[in-house]
Amino acid sequence: MAFIPLFGYTPDPAGAEAFVASLPHPTLAEAGPGLQAAKHDVSLSELLLQCMPSWKRGSQPIGSCVGWGTAMAVDCLAAADILLRREPEVWGGLCVPGVVYGLSRVEARGQSRNMGGDGSTGFHAAKAIRDFGTLHFGQNYGGTVYASPLSGTQEKALGRDGLPADLEPYAAKHQVAEVTLVRSFEDCAKAISNGYPVFLCSMRGFSMRFADRGSLGGGWLTPAGTWAHCMMACDLRWDRPALLVPNSWGDCYDGPVDERLPKSLQRSAGWVDAEVIDGMCKGGDSYAVAGFSGFAPSLMPEAGWLKGVL
């Protein structure tokens, strides 16, 4: 399979710790003391696909994984807000990963430019979506429309210069109200069970070939090597406790897939065992997200729409 495995997570444990300490609810236990993990399997990706049946995982063009992992967490959160929590919102398109990436490198760091190499951190991405917001594909922002995946050049520019000032007010309309540290598989399971996806920033690498676990099916990721990488987790299973972790490399995985997953996830996401998730969270830079300010529904005319018929 031809793809370039781009990463882009640049860990900063001290910075992450300081950020988490600054949160009103630093940990999931404090953010949602009453949250319980479901006893059944949970799929937030299913909600995403209901909102956007044509969904397909793209490929990060540069070391912007932090933007891609975080953006997909926002997408699943938006879908859960609409379909699970029945918030009066509509689907507004996919969150633009390059914008999250740019905001995390420039605005969230209080800089006007970032001339460093590719990459960002989980806590800066968390700060970006909470304090500066998100932009979405297909929306018209005063004449600027992100119609298709951004090129590497576009993502580089965002990572260097941040979001153009005239677009910042649009992004501010779609912020995530709360980000909170997840410290274990149990935390992630509680968050996902309640419709709050997580993004995982860690050094954990995996084999690019799925393992088949007999009656549990294929699609299992085997830990291997080191990836300074950000991904997200959206689904939960209990037959062998694990989370479904989509990558941001398109249909990148080889080997036996989990046939029960939708086609669009079969080769772009894999199941990661609970103890491996525990290890990924140990880095202290993985977050659950909650409270997306979504898109107000457009209204159809209440009267006159049957003129010419009745």
Add this chain to the structure above:
Amino acid sequence: MSVWVRIVVACALGYVAVCGVPSLPLQPVSPAASVEVETPGADMQAIVEPVARSIRSLPAGDRLLWAHVWSKAAVVVEGDAVATEVAFTDTRSLRAFTTLALDIAWRRIGENVPGSNEALRTATEAAYVKALGAATVPVTADVRKAYAEFARAMAWAGMNRG
């Protein structure tokens, strides 16, 4: 009458004289003259009451047509997203389907002139918005259920209250 026709008729009469009148196959049952719909709940009855009022004065055939359209619309929407690709993805597509169904059945097949019963139009639009809202939102199982319930109430209004 030509010679050949006379011969055929004579043969037919001769057959009947010898063998009796042949038994004819049963004719198919004529379409139901009513639509069976269960009585909606009180809330839904209240929503469709203005529709029932505005349709009451129409000929029985039109009321039957009305009931058929809405009861079939309920079946169509309820059956969506069962085994095939989803047709109704948001409430805008549901409304478009409703408009098309009424256009085909009421205007084209029923030959009702648009605008000839303004009260029916306004009552139908109002009832629809009351039952399903005007916001463009994804069609979920709940929305399909609500639509089917509303459509059956509209059929009931035509048959039982009209």
